[in-house]
Amino acid sequence: MKKNLGSIDKILRIVIGVILIGLVVTGSIGAWGWIGVVPLVTGLLGSCPLYALLGISTCKPGT
Secondary structure: OOOOOOHHHHHHHHHHHHHHHHHHHOOOOOHHHHHHHHHHHHHHHOOOHHHHHHOOOOOOOOO
16 A cells, blocks of 8 residues: 555554553443544554545655
């Protein structure tokens, strides 16, 4: 997959994913919090399939 996430986008996705998963594990929120796996994985991979479909990229030009 082609990288389409910039640095800030990746960091935000990873942080949000970890927070949601952490809240599920501690029992603070329900099972819907497992959706945090999606931003975590896309942030770690640096690529978002939805961005690819929509032609969006938050990468700096030339990278």
